[in-house]
Amino acid sequence: MRNVFSANLYRLRKTRAFYIALTVMAGYAVFISGLCWYKHWSGEAMLFGMEEPLLFAFCTGGTVPFTAFILAPLLSVYLGTEFSCGTLRSKLSVGRTRAEIYIANLLTCIFAAVLLVVLYLAVVLTALPAVGEFHISVRQVLLLAGTGLLAFAAYASVVNMLSALLGSKTNTALVTLLLLVLTMFMTVYIADRLEMPEFVNAYDDAGQILEEVVPNRYYLQPKARAVCEFVLDLLPTAQCIRISRLDVPYFSRMPLLSVLVTVCTSGIGLGCFQKKNLK
Amino acid sequence: MAVPATLAFTLLAVLTCWDHYAAGTVPYTLEFVLVSGFGLTGYLPVSSLILAPLLSVYLGTECSENTMRNKLIAGHTRTGIYLSELLACMATALALDVLYMLLAGALCIPPVLKMSGTLLRVPFWQLLAWTGAALLARAAYASVLKLLVTVLHHRTAASAGALLLVIGTMFLCRTAFGQIQFLEYSLAAGVPVQNGPARLAFWRLLVDVLPTGQYLQVSRLDTPNLWRLPLFSLAVIVCTSGAGLLVFQRRNLK
Numbered sequence: 001m002r003n004v005f006s007a008n009l010y011r012l013r014k015t016r017a018f019y020i021a022l023t024v025m026a027g028y029a030v031f032i033s034g035l036c037w038y039k040h041w042s043g044e045a046m047l048f049g050m051e052e053p054l055l056f057a058f059c060t061g062g063t064v065p066f067t068a069f070i071l072a073p074l075l076s077v078y079l080g081t082e083f084s085c086g087t088l089r090s091k092l093s094v095g096r097t098r099a100e101i102y103i104a105n106l107l108t109c110i111f112a113a114v115l116l117v118v119l120y121l122a123v124v125l126t127a128l129p130a131v132g133e134f135h136i137s138v139r140q141v142l143l144l145a146g147t148g149l150l151a152f153a154a155y156a157s158v159v160n161m162l163s164a165l166l167g168s169k170t171n172t173a174l175v176t177l178l179l180l181v182l183t184m185f186m187t188v189y190i191a192d193r194l195e196m197p198e199f200v201n202a203y204d205d206a207g208q209i210l211e212e213v214v215p216n217r218y219y220l221q222p223k224a225r226a227v228c229e230f231v232l233d234l235l236p237t238a239q240c241i242r243i244s245r246l247d248v249p250y251f252s253r254m255p256l257l258s259v260l261v262t263v264c265t266s267g268i269g270l271g272c273f274q275k276k277n278l279k
Numbered sequence: 280m281a282v283p284a285t286l287a288f289t290l291l292a293v294l295t296c297w298d299h300y301a302a303g304t305v306p307y308t309l310e311f312v313l314v315s316g317f318g319l320t321g322y323l324p325v326s327s328l329i330l331a332p333l334l335s336v337y338l339g340t341e342c343s344e345n346t347m348r349n350k351l352i353a354g355h356t357r358t359g360i361y362l363s364e365l366l367a368c369m370a371t372a373l374a375l376d377v378l379y380m381l382l383a384g385a386l387c388i389p390p391v392l393k394m395s396g397t398l399l400r401v402p403f404w405q406l407l408a409w410t411g412a413a414l415l416a417r418a419a420y421a422s423v424l425k426l427l428v429t430v431l432h433h434r435t436a437a438s439a440g441a442l443l444l445v446i447g448t449m450f451l452c453r454t455a456f457g458q459i460q461f462l463e464y465s466l467a468a469g470v471p472v473q474n475g476p477a478r479l480a481f482w483r484l485l486v487d488v489l490p491t492g493q494y495l496q497v498s499r500l501d502t503p504n505l506w507r508l509p510l511f512s513l514a515v516i517v518c519t520s521g522a523g524l525l526v527f528q529r530r531n532l533k
Contacts, residue, residue, distance in 0.1 A: 064450060069446065072439075073439035073443070076435075076439070077435060077439070080435070169435040170336060170339070170434050170438050173438055173439045173442075174332045174336070177439065177443070178328065178332070178442070181328060181442075181446060185323065
């Protein structure tokens with residue numbers, strides 16, 4: 001499998017989409033770093049610590065999983081090319097097993113995700129003199145970053161599974177991007193519902209607010225609340241959003257769920273890939 | 280896939296309206312339901328997210344499958360091919376919007392009447408003006424997508440590019456609306472803001488020029504410069520079609 005992985009890395013270096021992704025990520029990091037320096041030079045008070053721009057590697061402003069939007073088309077194009085160009089059949093012809101190929105692809109995707117994050121962190125760290133300090137301990141920042149990297153590994157595993165199921169560059173890119181948008185808005189919606197108060201003011205027929213307080217029908221009861229919290233910890237995109245918001249109430253289970261997602265999606269993807277008819 | 284997706288979105292809007300009626304929430308009228316097709320909650324251009332993959336795959340397939348060469352061999356001109364595809368895209372985009380408005384409008388009449396006692400709170404001509412502006416913006420959006428696919432000339436790149444364009448402009452417009460709100464409140468309250476009027480004019484111009492900005496404004500029922508929206512849409516259509524034709528005329532079709 002080492003040979004297949006090496007070949008994958010070589011092909012990744014030759015993929016134009018990879019350099020576009022690196023350029024966009026570097027541009028994003030320079031933009032964030034530039035914003036920090038601009039605030040510093042304009043004399044504005046730094047209301048945030050260095051952990052915030054660093055954790056933007058996983059999600060921007062607690063809403064937009066920017067890196068995932070770069071990863072989705074990159075991984076879709078990279079993995080889909082193998083199906084459309086017939087390189088999979090060539091790999092099988094020289095004696096590689098489907099399991100080797102699948103796992104090597106997964107490791108390559110994880111490598112690409114980690115590389116993008118590391119590039120971002122390296123560039124944004126140049127803003128440390130401008131921001132000045134961390135508002136949380138460096139150990140916490142490292143734990144959050146590690147959890148975010150595991151979330152990206154789970155995300156790469158999901159994209160790898162979808163690529164194996166769909167077998168087409170275009171379809172994989174479309175499905176991964178649309179799923180990303182869907183999970184992003186679902187996460188924001190669920191997070192908003194979790195923050196809703198238990199009681200709200202009533203309205204009269206004309207829409208005027210009354211002093212009477214009534215139970216909020218949108219307030220999540222304990223069981224529904226627990227399910228929503230679990231969903232937010234399960235989805236890789238939701239994990240990234242929560243990490244960037246520094247909103248991680250169940251810190252210990254996020255990495256475990258990321259590993260679970262990676263294992264399950266890899267199992268499903270591998271199972272489908274074993275049975276797939278490669279044209 | 281686009282029609283089922285549009286129908287699913289229409290169903291979501293209708294069910295939400297009936298749910299609001301059953302829950303006795305703040306009453307609203309039919310114009311809110313109709314313009315939601317252009318932007319859910321004033322931020323999410325669901326129809327654009329449905330259209331982007333549809334049009335990019337439809338147009339991109341011609342690039343990847345080399346059917347354009349066959350059309351040229353059959354005697355059609357490049358200008359004719361480009362414009363006919365553009366019109367097809369516009370017709371498709373408008374058809375999906377009209378489908379939403381007809382279905383959602385018809386199915387939401389009973390709960391709206393029971394909630395509010397009236398169908399519309401604005402004059403009918405106002406609703407027509409908003410709808411007309413939004414549909415023209417949709418046609419401009421289709422023109423932008425056609426230009427993007429022509430430039431990229433590859434199905435996968437066009438599909439990914441179209442979706443990323445929708446998402447990017449969505450967040451750009453969201454930022455613009457936030458800035459407009461902040462600047463308007465600050466200027467009205469007399470709070471000193473550096474280059475306040477100029478910045479406000481810039482953000483207003485941005486959301487008026489961008490097709491996504493236009494129909495998100497309509498979905499929020501907040502169009503202070505409604506008179507210039509159709510002009511900008513026509514300008515976008517003319518400019519993007521011109522640029523697309525120029526690129527297509529010089530494109531080497533393999």
